[in-house]
Amino acid sequence: MLAADAGTYSIWLIILLSMGQLIGCSAPVRAPVVSRDHPPAQQRSARPSTYHVQRGDTLYSISWRFGIDYASLASWNGIRYPYTIYPGQKLRMAPTGRRWAVKNYPTKTPQTQVAAGSDKSVASDKTVSRSVSKGVSSSQDEEKISSISLKLQWLWPTKGSVVQRFVKGDPMRKGVKIEGRIGEPVNAAESGKVVYAGSGLIGYGRLVIIKHNKNYLSAYGYNKKIHVKEGDTVKKGIRIAEMGSDGNGKPVLHFEIRRNGAPVDPLKLLPRHP
Numbered sequence: 432m433l434a435a436d437a438g439t440y441s442i443w444l445i446i447l448l449s450m451g452q453l454i455g456c457s458a459p460v461r462a463p464v465v466s467r468d469h470p471p472a473q474q475r476s477a478r479p480s481t482y483h484v485q486r487g488d489t490l491y492s493i494s495w496r497f498g499i500d501y502a503s504l505a506s507w508n509g510i511r512y513p514y515t516i517y518p519g520q521k522l523r524m525a526p527t528g529r530r531w532a533v534k535n536y537p538t539k540t541p542q543t544q545v546a547a548g549s550d551k552s553v554a555s556d557k558t559v560s561r562s563v564s565k566g567v568s569s570s571q572d573e574e575k576i577s578s579i580s581l582k583l584q585w586l587w588p589t590k591g592s593v594v595q596r597f598v599k600g601d602p603m604r605k606g607v608k609i610e611g612r613i614g615e616p617v618n619a620a621e622s623g624k625v626v627y628a629g630s631g632l633i634g635y636g637r638l639v640i641i642k643h644n645k646n647y648l649s650a651y652g653y654n655k656k657i658h659v660k661e662g663d664t665v666k667k668g669i670r671i672a673e674m675g676s677d678g679n680g681k682p683v684l685h686f687e688i689r690r691n692g693a694p695v696d697p698l699k700l701l702p703r704h705p
Contacts, residue, residue, distance in 0.1 A: 478497045478498070478499070478524055478525070479524055480523070480524055480525060481521055481522065481523060481524060482497075482521070482522045482524050483519060483520070483521055483522075484516050484517060484518055484519060484520040484521075484522065485518060485631075486518045487629055487631040488516065488518075488631065489514070489516065489626060489627050489661065490504060490505060490510065490514040490516055491514070491626040491627050491640055491642065491648070492627045492629075492631060492632060492640065493516075493522065494692060495627070495632065495640060495648070495650065495689070496632055497524065498692060498693070498694075499524070499692050500691045500692030500693075501514070501648075501692065502645065502691075503526075503692070504522070504524070507522075507523045507524075507525065507526050507527070508522050508523055583621045583643055583644070583647060583700070584621065584667070585620050585621055585688075585697075585700045585701050585702065586618065586619075586620050586621070586667055586668055586701075586702070587609075587620070587701055587702070587704070588609070588617055588618050588619070588620045588649075588651060588684060588686050589609055589611055589615055589616065589617050589618065589674060589684050589686075590611055590615060591609040591610045591611030591612075591615065591674075591683075591684070592609065592610050592611075593607050593608070593609055593610075593698070593704065594608050594609070594610045594681075594683065595607060595608035596696075596698065597694070597695075597696040597697060597698065599694075599696070605687055605694040606650070606685055606686050606687030606688070606694065606697060607685075607686050607687075607697050607698060608677070608683045608684070608685055608686075609683060609684045609686060610681065610682065610683045611674050611682055611683070611684065612674065612682055613655060613673075613674060613675065613676065613682045614655060614673050614674060615673065615674040615682070615684075616670045616673065616674075617639075617651050617654060617670065617671055617672040617673060617674055617684055618667075618668050618669060618670055618671065619641055619649075619665045619666065619667055619668065619669050619671050620641075620649050620667070620686070620688075620701070621641070621643045621647075621649065621667050622643065622664075622665065622666050622667045623641040623642050623643035623644075623649075623664070623665065624641065624642050624662070624663070624664050624665075625639060625640070625641055625642075625659045625660065625661055625662065625663045625664075625665060625671070626640050626641065626642045626648070626661060627639065627640035627661060628640075628657050628659055628660055628661050629657075634652075635650070635652035635653070635685060636652055636653040636654060636675060636677070636685075637652075637653070637654040637655070637656070637657050637672070637675065638650060638651065638652045638654070639651045639654065639657055639659060639671050639672055641665065641671075646690050646691055647688065647689070647690055648688070648689050649686070649687065649688050649689075650685075650686070650687040650688075650689075651671065651672055651684060651685070651686060652684070652685035652686075652687075653674070653675045653676060653677050653683055653684060653685050654672035654673060654674065654675050654684075655672075655673045655674060655675030655676075656672060656673045656675075657671070657672045658670055658671055658672055658673070659671045659672070688700060
């Protein structure tokens with residue numbers, strides 16, 4: 432009798448285990464949800480040992496993309512102001528422990544000097560302040576920008592509510608997102624020089640980067656239209672772009688501030704939100 436009961440128990444145990452395996456195999460597998468807003472962290476650009484300049488690159492856009500201080504990148508490659516680079520040029524992306532001679536490139540037209548290429552969607556704006564007069568040398572221009580006080584007086588770049596905050600160390604939250612309306616003016620948060628205007632950096636849409644002094648840069652992403660071009664000197668509060676939408680169709684401005692190549696919390700530098 433006991434043997435029969437044991438046999439029956441074993442049969443039922445085998446049946447239950449088989450049913451569990453079938454249920455497990457038939458359970459649906461959920462695909463990971465990835466926002467189109469930014470590329471996944473593992474797909475974001477890892478810093479290579481060398482980089483070949485592409486059309487549309489500038490020294491500033493390359494340093495921004497890989498989180499490097501632009502001055503360091505220039506130093507590693509012996510490039511001096513105005514940091515002219517060319518398509519196909521090979522850049523070292525880390526210090527090598529040896530000194531490199533400063534490269535003196537031949538004088539070219541302003542169009543060639545500005546960048547390796549530019550975005551055709553960028554439009555000029557008569558409201559942009561071109562305070563750097565004709566005839567002023569590049570070195571004098573650089574000295575003028577670098578002499579600006581480190582204590583910058585930031586303004587909010589646009590109207591709207593902060594819908595995403597900065598998180599230190601999070602590659603997906605290097606700045607803040609300000610929700611507003613499509614076409615809302617995007618203004619320069621501080622005076623400076625436009626060092627990038629285009630759409631070559633993945634995850635930012637149409638992007639403007641402004642250099643404020645030798646330490647600080649600010650960036651304005653997801654623009655519908657850009658109203659400045661590389662090389663323009665802009666005053667604080669001047670319209671530089673129009674708000675567009677992120678990868679999910681939400682009307683927002685992505686705003687970043689970086690000090691010596693590292694992202695900092697914009698909310699600690701901006702005045703109290705109006």
